[in-house]
Amino acid sequence: MxxxxxxxxxxxxxxxxxxxxxxxxxxxxxxxxxxxxxxxxxxxxxxxxxxxxxxxxxxxxxxxxxxxxxxxxxxxxxxxxxxxxxxxxxxxxxxxxxxxxxxxxxxxxxxxxxxxxxxxxxxxxxxxxxxxxxxxxxxxxxxxxxxxxxxxxxxxxxxxxxxxxxxxxxxxxxxxxxxxxxxxxxxxxxxxxxxxxxxxxxxxxxxxxxxxxxxxxxxxxxxxxxxxxxxxxxxxxxxxxxxxxxxxxxxxxxxxxxxxxxxxxxxxxxxxxxxxxxxxxxxxxxxxxxxxxxxxxxxxxxxxxxxxxxxxxxxxxxxxxxxxxxxxxxxxxxxxxxxxxEPRIPDAWIPMRAVDPSVLELTGQWYWGTYAFALRLTADGLASLEPLSGNGRRSRFRPNGDGTWTGLEGYYAGELLKAVRRPDGSVSHLDLGSFVFTRQPYDEAAPVPGGVDPEGWRGIG
Missing domain, CATH: 3.40.710.10 (DD-peptidase/beta-lactamase superfamily)
Known part of the structure; x- marks a missing residue:
C-alpha cells in the first residue's frame, strides 16, 4: 500500500x-x-x-x-x-x-x-x-x-x-x-x-x-x-x-x-x-x-x-x-x-457497494440518431453519458430517487434523463430533454420522432 x-x-x-x-x-x-x-x-x-x-x-x-x-x-x-x-x-x-x-x-x-x-x-x-x-x-x-x-x-x-x-x-x-x-x-x-x-x-x-x-x-x-x-x-x-x-x-x-x-x-x-x-x-x-x-x-x-x-x-x-x-x-x-x-495520485478505484438491476440494465451503448454514446454508473452513485468518439455533449447525472436523473454540467445541466419502458417493463429508449436515445441507430422498435423508413438501412447502386 x-x-x-x-x-x-x-x-x-x-x-x-x-x-x-x-x-x-x-x-x-x-x-x-x-x-x-x-x-x-x-x-x-x-x-x-x-x-x-x-x-x-x-x-x-x-x-x-x-x-x-x-x-x-x-x-x-x-x-x-x-x-x-x-x-x-x-x-x-x-x-x-x-x-x-x-x-x-x-x-x-x-x-x-x-x-x-x-x-x-x-x-x-x-x-x-x-x-x-x-x-x-x-x-x-x-x-x-x-x-x-x-x-x-x-x-x-x-x-x-x-x-x-x-x-x-x-x-x-x-x-x-x-x-x-x-x-x-x-x-x-x-x-x-x-x-x-x-x-x-x-x-x-x-x-x-x-x-x-x-x-x-x-x-x-x-x-x-x-x-x-x-x-x-x-x-x-x-x-x-x-x-x-x-x-x-x-x-x-x-x-x-x-x-x-x-x-x-x-x-x-x-x-x-x-x-x-x-x-x-x-x-x-x-x-x-x-x-x-x-x-x-x-x-x-x-x-x-x-x-x-x-x-x-x-x-x-x-x-x-x-x-x-x-x-x-x-x-x-x-x-x-x-x-x-508531482502530479496528483488518484484515489484507489472502489467498486459500488450495491446496484439496482433496473439501473444496471441501462448501462452500455446508446445512440442519439447515429451518434454513439456510452452510459456508465460510477461508485459515487452518479451516471455519466459520454460520446464514444470523444467529441460532443457529455454530462454526469445524479439520481432523483424516482427513476429519473438530472444533468449536472454542460449542455445537459438541469435536464431530465429517464428510461421509458414498455408495458412488459423492458426498456424502450432513453428520453433526455425530449431527445430519444435507442440501443440501435434509429431503432425501428422505438418511437423515434419522425418515424423510421420502413425499408431500413441500404446501400447505393
Whole structure:
C-alpha cells in the first residue's frame, strides 16, 4: 500500500523558490511571499525581501485588495443558502433607493449589474472612507454605465452594495458578520479589517529608478467589502482549501462550486484568453489548466490566490508594491510547477457497494440518431453519458430517487434523463430533454420522432 507524499520533493521546492526569486528581483518588489496548498493544507512557504533584512514568514500581514470580494461573496451565498434571499432577487427588494436596485444579487456578484468600475472622485483607494459615508457617495448620480445584465464590467461599488445587503439582512456591520460567519469558523485569525503587527508596509517603486515611496493605508469605509482586508499566506492557504472543498460551518461544497462556475457573459477579449467570472471568483485558463480564485491590488500591495481544483493545488502570492511582479502569473506558475512535477495520485478505484438491476440494465451503448454514446454508473452513485468518439455533449447525472436523473454540467445541466419502458417493463429508449436515445441507430422498435423508413438501412447502386 502506498500513500501520497505529504511534503514536496526538494527539486520541486527549489523550483518554487526560483520562481518567486525571479519575480521579486525582476518585479523589483520590496518583498514577496508565497505559499502552496495541496490536499487541503499548506505544504510550502517561500519569501524574498530587500527591505530591512527581515524575511517575512507566513504570518506577516499584507493587504489583499479585491480578494476581499470573494469573502463578501461567501457572506452573500450564506444568505442565499439560509433562504433569506434568492440570487435572482433585485437589490431593491432589500436595499431600496440606491438607483441601481434593478440589478439582481447574482448580477452584482458577477459584475454584470451595469455599475461603474469606480466610485466618483476623489480616488477612493488613496483617500479616507470618511469622504464617502453614504451609499450615494459611493455610487454617484449615475450609478449605471451599461444595461443591467448585458455585459461583464468589473465594479467595486457593486460589492459595496453587497456589503450593505449583508448589513441590512444581518442587522450587524459587514465587518462583524465576516468575523463571526467566516473568519472565526475557518480559523483565519490573522485576516483582519485593519492591519495588526507584524504586517508589511506598502511601497511605490519608482518606474525609472530603484527608489521607494511609502503608500498610504487608508480605511476604505463603505468601500471595505470591495477591498479592505489584510491577510497572510497562512490564512489565505486555509481559505483556498475552503474554496475547493467547502466547510459546512460556513458554506457547502456545492455552494463554493457554484461560486467557481462562470456566471458572467465574457467580453470577446476574455473569450480569447479563456477568462471568465463566477459569483465572486475569477476563472482563468492558464498552462492548459482551469484556475479559479481572485487577484487583488491596492496602493502598496499586490495579491493573488490561484486554485486548480482538478490538481488539488493552490498558490498564494503577496507583494508589498503598487506595481511590479505580475503576481497572478506567478501564482499560476507555482500551481503548474507542483502539478507537473508531482502530479496528483488518484484515489484507489472502489467498486459500488450495491446496484439496482433496473439501473444496471441501462448501462452500455446508446445512440442519439447515429451518434454513439456510452452510459456508465460510477461508485459515487452518479451516471455519466459520454460520446464514444470523444467529441460532443457529455454530462454526469445524479439520481432523483424516482427513476429519473438530472444533468449536472454542460449542455445537459438541469435536464431530465429517464428510461421509458414498455408495458412488459423492458426498456424502450432513453428520453433526455425530449431527445430519444435507442440501443440501435434509429431503432425501428422505438418511437423515434419522425418515424423510421420502413425499408431500413441500404446501400447505393
Amino acid at each position: 502506498t500513500t501520497p507524499q505529504e511534503e514536496l520533493l526538494p527539486a520541486t521546492s527549489r523550483a518554487l523558490l526560483h520562481r518567486i526569486a525571479v519575480a521579486q528581483a525582476e518585479g523589483r518588489a520590496p518583498s514577496l511571499v508565497a505559499s502552496v496548498v495541496r490536499d487541503g493544507r499548506a505544504v510550502w512557504h517561500g519569501a524574498r525581501t530587500s527591505v530591512d533584512g527581515q524575511v517575512p514568514d507566513e504570518n506577516v500581514q499584507y493587504r489583499i485588495g479585491s480578494i476581499t470580494k470573494t469573502f463578501t461573496a461567501v457572506l452573500v451565498m450564506r444568505l442565499r443558502d439560509e433562504g433569506l434571499l434568492g440570487l435572482g432577487d433585485p437589490l431593491e427588494k432589500f436595499v431600496p433607493g440606491t438607483g441601481a436596485g434593478e440589478a439582481t444579487i447574482a448580477e452584482l456578484l458577477a459584475h454584470t449589474g451595469g455599475l461603474a468600475a469606480e466610485s466618483p472622485g476623489p480616488w477612493w483607494e488613496r483617500t479616507p472612507g470618511s469622504l464617502r459615508p453614504e451609499l450615494s457617495d459611493v455610487l454617484g448620480e449615475q450609478p449605471l454605465l451599461h444595461p443591467v445584465g448585458r455585459r461583464h464590467h468589473y465594479s467595486n461599488p457593486g460589492y459595496t452594495l453587497l456589503g450593505a445587503l449583508v448589513e441590512e439582512l444581518r442587522g450587524i456591520s459587514w465587518e462583524e458578520a465576516l468575523r463571526r460567519e467566516v473568519l472565526e469558523p475557518l480559523g483565519l485569525d490573522r485576516t483582519t479589517v485593519r492591519p495588526q503587527a507584524p504586517h508589511a508596509g506598502g511601497w511605490a517603486v519608482h518606474p525609472w529608478a530603484d527608489v521607494l515611496l511609502p503608500e498610504p493605508a487608508e480605511d476604505l469605509g463603505r468601500m471595505a467589502p470591495a477591498g479592505q482586508l489584510w491577510s497572510t499566506t497562512a490564512d489565505l492557504a486555509r481559505f483556498a482549501a475552503f474554496l475547493v472543498k467547502g466547510d459546512e460551518r460556513v458554506l457547502s461544497a456545492e455552494s463554493v462550486c457554484e461560486m467557481r462556475t462562470p456566471a458572467a457573459p465574457a467580453e470577446a477579449v476574455d473569450v480569447m484568453s479563456g477568462d471568465a467570472y463566477g459569483l465572486g471568483m475569477q476563472i482563468q485558463r492558464r498552462h492548459g489548466r482551469l484556475l479559479v480564485g481572485h487577484s487583488g491590488s491596492l496602493p502598496g500591495f499586490l495579491a493573488s490566490v490561484s486554485i486548480s481544483v482538478e490538481d488539488d493545488v493552490a498558490a498564494v502570492v503577496l507583494a508589498n508594491c503598487t506595481s511590479g511582479p505580475l503576481v497572478s502569473g506567478v501564482a499560476a506558475d507555482l500551481v503548474r510547477i507542483v502539478a507537473e512535477a
